[in-house]
Amino acid sequence: MTTPWHHHPAKRIVDIVASATALVVLSPVMVAVAATVRANMGRPVLYRQERTGLGGKVFPLYKFRTMSSEFDEAGREIPEDQRITRLGRFLRSTSLDELPQLVHILRGEMSLVGPRPLLPEYVDLYSHDQARRLTVRPGLTGLTQVNGRNALAWDHKFHLDLVYVDQATPAMDFRIVVSTIASVLRPRGVVAEGHATSPRFTGSMQDRE
Numbered sequence: 001m002t003t004p005w006h007h008h009p010a011k012r013i014v015d016i017v018a019s020a021t022a023l024v025v026l027s028p029v030m031v032a033v034a035a036t037v038r039a040n041m042g043r044p045v046l047y048r049q050e051r052t053g054l055g056g057k058v059f060p061l062y063k064f065r066t067m068s069s070e071f072d073e074a075g076r077e078i079p080e081d082q083r084i085t086r087l088g089r090f091l092r093s094t095s096l097d098e099l100p101q102l103v104h105i106l107r108g109e110m111s112l113v114g115p116r117p118l119l120p121e122y123v124d125l126y127s128h129d130q131a132r133r134l135t136v137r138p139g140l141t142g143l144t145q146v147n148g149r150n151a152l153a154w155d156h157k158f159h160l161d162l163v164y165v166d167q168a169t170p171a172m173d174f175r176i177v178v179s180t181i182a183s184v185l186r187p188r189g190v191v192a193e194g195h196a197t198s199p200r201f202t203g204s205m206q207d208r209e
Helices: 009-025 027-041 086-094 096-107 120-125 130-135 154-167 170-185
Strands: 046-052 058-064 111-113 139-141
Touching (some): 086 096, 111 170, 130 154
């Protein structure tokens, strides 16, 4: 039986070569972004959040920080959409905040292309079909990122994730990477209306019917 592309050793080799090359080539950009974040928002420069990877394994995902740490009079952190800074919006729209994840690809926690890694608390909310997204490594980019990003409804995002799980090929990965570059140059769907990124996943709408 032919090995699916997302489990093929060649895909892992592509990930290693691509992420290592990108880290070298983009290191001046990453240093500049880190310095700018430090100057505008102070420490920490990186934002850490647990995400779910292959087989449901949880790993700490890193991004460049895009939000300030602000609290209301009662000591509660104000909503995310009010804490994101002008610099943060720029970093998100250009996907520069995602560059530290090249290290996750090199370490094997992520792939260049695949479903985006989501929060561990979402796993118990997945339908049996949606849980199949955990059978592949999460990606830095994927079908969702080139077809509307956070402007898409959750059910549509999961549908695209499963299309990738079922149909991934080297040619599809190549098209997604090329489309991602185009999307970075002409960003759309970076945030869902009224949210810093997208609304929280609370279960599939199909499961409620």
